[in-house]
Amino acid sequence: MNTVPSGSAEKRVGMKEDLWAVLLGMTLFVGALIAMAVAGDSLQGHFGQPGGWSDSPWQSLVGKGSVPAWQASLTSLALLALVGIPAIAASRPLDKSGALFRVVPAFLATSALAFAAFVMAGQSVVKEYGFEYVFWALLLGLAISNTGGTPTWLxxxxxxxxxxxxxxxxxxxxxxxxxxxxLGLPGILVSWVVTPIVLVSTFLFGCHVLKIRSPSLVMVIAADMSVCGVSAAIATAAACRAKREELSLAIGLSLSFTAVMMVVMPLAFRYAGVDDIVGGAWIGGTIDSTGAVAAAGAALGDRAMKIATTVKMIQNVLIGVIAFAVSVYWAARYPTDEEGGGESGQAADGRPRAGFLSEVWQRFPKFVLGFLAASLIASSLAWSGSVGESIADGAVANVTKHLRNWLFCLAFVSIGLETNVRALLPALSGGRSLVLYVVGQSLNLTLTGLMAYLVFGWLFHDAIQEWLP
Amino acid sequence: MNDRTSRHRVGLLLILFAITVTWGWLLPRLSRTDVIRQRIDRTDRLGINPAAIYYTDVFVAPPVSLTRGELK
Known part of the structure; x- marks a missing residue:
């Protein structure tokens, strides 16, 4: 993901991109709601990705549903192409690369790579060890860009x-x-009190103690580590306009530490005799992604798994709040420089710069508003009654979730195709990124542990034992 | 075509070959071993979606209906 310099033609493209993202996302979401209201459950299975397989990749094209996986995949891609290709062409008019006839074959080829990534991720062994489509999409893109080079037509x-x-x-x-x-007060206390403290402390530590030159890198690592891994990293990277190499690095760190913590934490808790209620909350508040939290919690027991997953789910809700807060902070703090390293919205003499608020608004990533609007609409429908609830549930489960998977897959193919591995080396900042992650995660482990003992081990312990005997 | 370009193309071909052999031959054989089968059975039994272990943070979110049920 490139940073977007203020006042440049690229900045206008970035703003256009935000508006296109909101328009496209909301069009698909509202369309899915209408389709669900009209067609109901008959939509089920018509959108999807290549499925799981064990012996032959062809099995992934068949799938298990009533509609073959290849057909559901093509329907999803066709819908994305139908609304996306004109937007892609229209949102990058500057270098003429967005001409419609050039976008069509390029989109088809990128989609083919995304399709391959899903098939690779669907193999049962690969799937079991958690190497999902994002990893393979990135790897396929990297393989092309760092060997033969990304072809111009792509x-x-x-x-x-x-x-x-x-x-x-x-x-x-x-x-x-x-x-x-x-999901309850105890989970909120653990997730919502500790997470912002860890996020802010890690950010300050990275910028002022480790003196990492790119604040956007520090922010992405801090959010990735303190909130919920990859989704938070993606959302925050977009909010603070981090470079694509910085996002790749943050994700790499998260994956590596998640793999270790998922195994080590339950073993250590068993060895130390930590109560399973406290252990579950501790795991839920610290391990980055939900699936890993469920797996680590399960290693402690059924009750620990439920608590761990509950705490994690509450933390996941923070993605939107954090992305929103970061985007507002970034717009105010780094209004003009492309590296995110400039001074606040003040003139050289320290007085507020003229039109500061309009600058903040201009720099504000508008896609966050689309995220919040979609969340509000879905939440309102869920509250409105059984009809609204089934429409929202069906639209997400049958349509938008699959489209989002394809979009993230296409995004990571693109990131791979744009990334030069050598460019990752400066982002490591001489190993300081690693130190930042370790220090931040250590703080996270300590504070979450204290809060888990306080809330789950003392304040709400009896109530939780009654709730989950 | 200069040396560097041809080296890169050979590299890309080697990667494609490695992908074909790994996904076409090695992994299908691995998936038939007892160790892997037991592991897959365990995650199935516990209801853990392995696809969500590292990358997907909200895939295991309960659907809207469950949330509403909990609210009631």
Whole structure:
């Protein structure tokens, strides 16, 4: 993901991209709601990706549903192409690379790579060890860009940033505000008190103690580590306009530490005799992604798994809030420089710069508004009654979730195609990124542990034992 | 075609070959071993979606209907 210099032609493209992402995302979401209201459950299975397989890749094209997986995949891609190709062409008019006839073959080729990534991820062994489509999409893109080089004719559809923002707007429909109420006060105390403290402390530590030169890298690592891994990294990277190499690095760190923590934490808790209620909350508040939290919690027991997943779910809701806060902060703090390293919205003499608020608004990534709007619509429908609830549920489960998967896959193919591995080396900042992650995660482990003991081990312990005997 | 370009193309071909052999031959054989089968059975039994282990943070979110049920 490239940074977007203020006042340049590229900035105008970035703004256009945000608006396109909102327009495309909301069009698909509202369209899915209408389709669900009209067609109901008959929509089921018509959208999807290549399925799982064990012996032959062809099995992934068949799938298990009533509609073959290849057909569901093509329907999804056709819908994305139908609304996306004109937008891709229209949102990058500057270098003429967006001409419609150039975008079509490029989009088809990028989609073919995304399709291959899903098939690779569907193999049962690969799937079991958690190497999902994002990894293979990135790897396929990297393999092409770092060997033969990304062909020029492919470049018009290499639009990682647009695909991510578009996918994030659709993700908003899956994050329901009502969950906060439903999932309970103890989880909120652990997730919502510790997470912002860790996020801010890690950011300050990276910028002022480790003196990492790119604040956007520090922010992406801090969000990735303190909120919920890859989704948070993607959302925050878009909000603070991090470079694509910085996002790749943050994701790499998260994956590596998640793999270790998922195994080590339950073993250590068993060895130390930590209560399973406290252990579950501790795991839920610290391990980056939900699936890994469920797996680590399960290693401690059924009750620990339920608590761990509940705490994690509450933390996941923070994605939107954090992305929103970061985007506002970034717009105010780094209004003019492309590296995110400039001074606040003040003139050289320290007085507020004229038109500061309009500058903040101009720099504000508008796609976040699309994310929040989708979340609000889905949450309102969920509250409105059984009809609204089944429409929202069906639209997400049958349509938008699959489209979002494809968009994230296309985004990571694009990021791979745009990334030079050598460019990752400066982002490592001489190993300081690693130090930042370790220090931040250590703080996260300590504070979450303390809060888990306080809330789950003392304040609500009896109530939880009654709730989950 | 200069040396560097041809080296890169050979590299790309080697990667494609490695992908074909790994996904076409090696992984299908691995998936038939007892160790892997037991592991897959365990995650199935526990209801863990392995696809969500590293990359997908909200895929295991309960659907809207469950949330509403909890709210009631």
């Amino acid at each position: 470049r018009p559809a290499v639009r990682g940033e647009l695909f991510i923002k578009w996918g994030l707007v659709l993700l908003g429909a899956e994050v329901l505000l009502g969950k906060l109420v439903a």
